Amino acid sequence: MAAAITAAYAEIPAGYYQSLDGRQGNDLCKAIANLAAGHSVITYGDKSWKAFEKTDIRIIDGRSCWFDMYSNNIVWLPAHDALNIEHSVPNSWWGGNKGSKEAYNDLMHLNPSDQNANNKKSSNPIGEVEDPRLLDNGLTKIGTPKQGLGGGASTVFEPADEFKGDFARAYFYIFTSYAGIDWTKGDEKGVRYMLDIDDRLLPWAAEMLLRWNEADPVDHRELTRNEEIYKIQGNRNPFIDYPQLANYIWGEKNQSTFSLSGESPAEAINRPEAPFISDAWMTGVNSYLVRWWDNRALNLSYSDGTLMLSVDGRDFFEPSTIEIDGAASATESHTYKAYVTTSVDGKTLRSPITTITLTALAPDITDYTQARWEKVTGSLTDLDKGYYIILSSNTLHPMSIDGGTTSTKFMNEAGFARFDDDGLLTELQPQAALVKFEKQQDNKYSLQVCNTHGNPIGFWNCTEKNKMKLDQNTFTPATAALGENDEFIFTFTEHGSLQFNKSQPRFLNYSSNQTPIYLYRFKDLNGGSSGVTQVPDEQQWAVGIEGNDIIAPQGAEIYNLAGQKLNGRNLTPGIYIVKTPKRTLKIRL
Numbered sequence: 001m002a003a004a005i006t007a008a009y010a011e012i013p014a015g016y017y018q019s020l021d022g023r024q025g026n027d028l029c030k031a032i033a034n035l036a037a038g039h040s041v042i043t044y045g046d047k048s049w050k051a052f053e054k055t056d057i058r059i060i061d062g063r064s065c066w067f068d069m070y071s072n073n074i075v076w077l078p079a080h081d082a083l084n085i086e087h088s089v090p091n092s093w094w095g096g097n098k099g100s101k102e103a104y105n106d107l108m109h110l111n112p113s114d115q116n117a118n119n120k121k122s123s124n125p126i127g128e129v130e131d132p133r134l135l136d137n138g139l140t141k142i143g144t145p146k147q148g149l150g151g152g153a154s155t156v157f158e159p160a161d162e163f164k165g166d167f168a169r170a171y172f173y174i175f176t177s178y179a180g181i182d183w184t185k186g187d188e189k190g191v192r193y194m195l196d197i198d199d200r201l202l203p204w205a206a207e208m209l210l211r212w213n214e215a216d217p218v219d220h221r222e223l224t225r226n227e228e229i230y231k232i233q234g235n236r237n238p239f240i241d242y243p244q245l246a247n248y249i250w251g252e253k254n255q256s257t258f259s260l261s262g263e264s265p266a267e268a269i270n271r272p273e274a275p276f277i278s279d280a281w282m283t284g285v286n287s288y289l290v291r292w293w294d295n296r297a298l299n300l301s302y303s304d305g306t307l308m309l310s311v312d313g314r315d316f317f318e319p320s321t322i323e324i325d326g327a328a329s330a331t332e333s334h335t336y337k338a339y340v341t342t343s344v345d346g347k348t349l350r351s352p353i354t355t356i357t358l359t360a361l362a363p364d365i366t367d368y369t370q371a372r373w374e375k376v377t378g379s380l381t382d383l384d385k386g387y388y389i390i391l392s393s394n395t396l397h398p399m400s401i402d403g404g405t406t407s408t409k410f411m412n413e414a415g416f417a418r419f420d421d422d423g424l425l426t427e428l429q430p431q432a433a434l435v436k437f438e439k440q441q442d443n444k445y446s447l448q449v450c451n452t453h454g455n456p457i458g459f460w461n462c463t464e465k466n467k468m469k470l471d472q473n474t475f476t477p478a479t480a481a482l483g484e485n486d487e488f489i490f491t492f493t494e495h496g497s498l499q500f501n502k503s504q505p506r507f508l509n510y511s512s513n514q515t516p517i518y519l520y521r522f523k524d525l526n527g528g529s530s531g532v533t534q535v536p537d538e539q540q541w542a543v544g545i546e547g548n549d550i551i552a553p554q555g556a557e558i559y560n561l562a563g564q565k566l567n568g569r570n571l572t573p574g575i576y577i578v579k580t581p582k583r584t585l586k587i588r589l
């Protein structure tokens with residue numbers, strides 16, 4: 001749908017803003033605060049999610065998912081384990097629920113938020129980012145601020161252009177409705193990046209938020225949300241109903257009197273919708289995956305406006321056609337970003353950005369991203385046969401092949417996955433990890449990580465708790481079992497078990513209780529219609545290290561540097577030689 005001006009969602013209740021008429025300066029701010037005073041307080045937590053079912057839902061492919069302004073991830077209702085209830089204005093600035101119960105629970109600045117983005121946002125101020133060193137997920141940027149746009153903070157949080165006005169109007173609301181809040185009860189240093197000691201917006205913050213308020217006008221969703229919150233809390237955000245009101249407090253009209261007869265309520269100005277591609281796999285909101293090998297056209301659908309395109313991070317341009325050359329190798333990939341611009345009411349509005357990841361797929365290479373996988377339940381049988389997928393039990397996000405390096409001592413999650421009506425996992429993103437197990441001594445197993453073509457990446461190796469790496473030659477053995485609810489329990493003797501951390505989404509060996517994991521077993525490739533249906537069962541020929549023991553695979557031999565053959569148990573620290581039928585390894589204990 002093209003950008004358009006539409007009527008407000010509902011009539012503002014008669015007389016609701018009468019108390020603002022004819023006021024200016026501090027008197028205007030006090031009148032705004034009085035409108036919010038005494039509103040119904042909805043307890044933070046389960047009641048917030050109940051409210052979000054009215055205020056923060058979007059429909060994708062006919063299904064309801066949460067509206068998340070912090071990431072492009074799709075989280076279907078009713079589950080929300082992958083999300084937090086986020087305060088857009090950090091609640092630590094005033095001491096949270098103890099500092100002001102009303103501000104802490106106020107839906108006007110509460111939103112469903114991706115856990116990872118929320119965690120990295122922390123209590124940093126809002127701003128504009130020069131270097132997104134902490135996060136750039138296609139929607140949210142967190143990192144070093146642009147010069148003059150952080151109030152001295154080393155890190156700021158920047159929302160996407162299509163949400164900048166939403167956040168600005170939430171900040172205006174909090175800083176006026178709770179002008180009497182005692183910031184000294186919380187992280188006073190944090191709030192002082194934006195407010196001076198008299199609790200007035202600092203010039204840099206006022207200029208930026210006013211600019212955002214103007215550049216990202218109120219849309220239908222924001223008006224609808226304001227109306228739904230009014231039904232729940234009994235109060236409204238006046239900066240949504242009258243966005244020009246901010247200019248009377250912080251802008252060019254700050255010496256003028258606000259007049260209801262001189263200002264009109266907001267009408268929704270909707271941005272154009274993001275361009276979409278129908279013959280691709282949707283991996284998130286406005287995110288797609290395309291597998292290709294031969295030449296192909298990229299057919300983007302969009303409403304009226306001008307389509308702009310960027311290829312592999314280069315500048316945006318206006319394309320005539322989008323033709324993709326055939327892939328040179330199976331390792332080739334490209335990232336296309338596209339948006340639409342249109343002019344409405346004198347404003348040039350840009351749609352949300354669509355991201356399309358192209359990944360080459362050679363016809364003769366087996367691809368497991370669209371195989372079928374069934375959940376392992378009841379008991380573990382033939383664990384050392386075939387490929388498996390490890391998923392977090394709360395979000396059902398697969399473990400990826402990203403991580404396990406010297407600098408990243410854990411494994412990331414591989415984002416969105418699809419399931420059919422029978423509960424079979426049917427689609428994986430290319431960065432997902434396939435895993436293979438091999439039975440070792442004492443009924444323990446090694447865990448090998450492979451990519452979605454079945455090519456080995458490394459073995460799970462952990463020598464400390466909360467730390468792991470992928471090693472080409474050595475593994476840490478672990479016991480394998482299923483819990484009462486079919487959770488997969490993979491336990492190392494000294495260094496915890498494989499679990500998922502939902503607050504910092506990642507897979508790691510934890511000693512503390514984190515989120516359990518599930519195991520899915522390879523079933524077939526699209527019912528056996530293409531590719532292989534049997535997974536190769538090959539000896540891994542890796543070496544296990546557990547304490548002072550070297551666990552060699554059957555058929556291998558262990559020697560010390562003097563050439564003496566050993567059984568591998570209770571060895572003294574040093575260097576040992578392991579000879580397998582495939583290779584000879586030098587191992588240090």
